[in-house]
């Protein structure tokens with residue numbers, strides 16, 4: 202006891218030094234368990250943007266620990282088959298593409314080069330599939346993350362699959378009990394990490410909630426639906442929406458208020474001739490054809506997962522904009538259908554709102570399809586009439602016959618409104634401007650970012666959303682690498 206009461210200066214010098222060394226070591230090197238829990242940068246969502254960004258950041262910042270959290274289960278090696286496309290025998294694809302291009306030409310859409318610039322305001326081309334030299338489908342995970350994990354980022358990138366992030370954590374709880382505030386410009390809340398549950402706990406009454414600390418930043422890459430839902434579950438959003446979902450509002454921002462999707466409507470033909478080329482064994486879905494599936498599993502390939510090929514066309518709309526049309530073959534065995542879809546640009550948007558605080562409950566989405574005025578319908582109609590004419594212009598040996606709209610039903614506004622669906626091109630749930638600042642930080646936060654399709658404020662007028670998301674991720678990887686580079690590195 203007497204020794205403990207001695208003043209610090211009276212401790213033997215060697216003991217004091219040892220104590221200081223121990224304290225310093227404890228502060229600098231967390232326990233092994235804590236180190237496993239912590240990260241410098243946490244990315245939520247391993248999709249298009251998340252995989253690209255994670256791989257770029259870990260390579261550019263070798264001394265930073267990057268953790269990518271993904272809700273989906275680990276890949277099992279066969280799922281590529283279920284989602285993927287195997288390039289068919291090249292000659293077959295080309296023949297089929299040629300048939301379509303010839304029909305398009307006859308219907309007034311000349312063949313143009315996909316890469317040509319400036320792009321003509323009308324034309325048709327066969328677009329490239331994202332496949333490697335061996336013909337296997339590539340996606341953001343296989344193209345970015347897999348090589349990073351096996352190479353430059355083996356030491357500092359961790360991918361955790363099968364975890365659903367419930368919310369973002371931050372220290373400033375001042376608004377938690379009171380009225381949510383609009384964040385002041387330049388507000389400086391600091392997020393500290395995320396809370397998550399195991400995806401396998403989806404049906405558990407009380408899933409165990411764990412947390413992961415993020416020393417530098419949390420980047421939401423949870424996608425068009427996932428990011429706005431994550432922000433809302435964290436208490437960032439319109440207060441009325443959050444209260445309805447039982448989430449205490451903490452930051453008043455219009456999250457989910459500008460959610461937009463591109464409308465899509467199709468026309469269908471059935472065909473009788475030319476069957477060798479369009480038979481399901483050549484083009485069909487692995488889901489639809491047991492024989493095709495067995496062939497794939499035996500390593501023989503030769504199956505297309507989604508389409509015989511995809512072509513794109515463009516026709517000018519009334520306002521000088523354009524319409525893109527994709528083309529696919531319906532995969533049901535024996536059901537020889539040829540479908541062409543029109544997707545138009547849109548000025549309308551809808552809303553996305555979580556209904557409770559669970560990451561497993563899908564949010565409510567109001568798409569407000571074709572809600573942007575009469576021009577949206579006329580544009581869609583002009584595209585549909587053009588692609589219907591392409592179907593009619595196939596070589597006679599196909600014996601193409603339009604089945605949708607069915608004979609006698611006009612291609613008119615009623616058809617468009619009845620059949621309109623979403624193209625699955627979604628943007629705007631957490632748009633730059635209203636929700637994010639110019640650095641893609643959530644307004645009022647110092648280190649909470651959203652980098653994915655939800656950050657894009659409106660439908661990209663000249664492309665699908667995928668390419669735009671890759672470009673955004675690549676651009677932000679460069680910017681964020683500069684932000685998070687250690688001083689002096």
Ligand SMILES: Cc1cc2nc3c(=O)[nH]c(=O)nc-3n(C[C@H](O)[C@H](O)[C@H](O)COP(=O)(O)OP(=O)(O)OC[C@H]3O[C@@H](n4cnc5c(N)ncnc54)[C@H](O)[C@@H]3O)c2cc1C
Pocket residue numbers: 245246247248249250251270271272273364365366367422423424425427428431560624625626627653654655664665666667668670
């Ligand atoms: C059927 C379909 C067809 C499409 N076809 C085309 C096309 O032909 N051309 C084109 O340009 N675009 C197409 N798109 C759109 C394109 O795929 C998307 O715009 C793009 O992939 C969006 O990328 P993202 O990074 O924003 O989100 P995503 O790629 O959706 O990634 C989000 C990821 O976050 C994960 N996640 C979500 N919430 C959580 C959470 N709470 N915790 C952990 N993980 C979470 C999700 O599981 C997902 O992996 C298509 C989309 C669909 C659905």
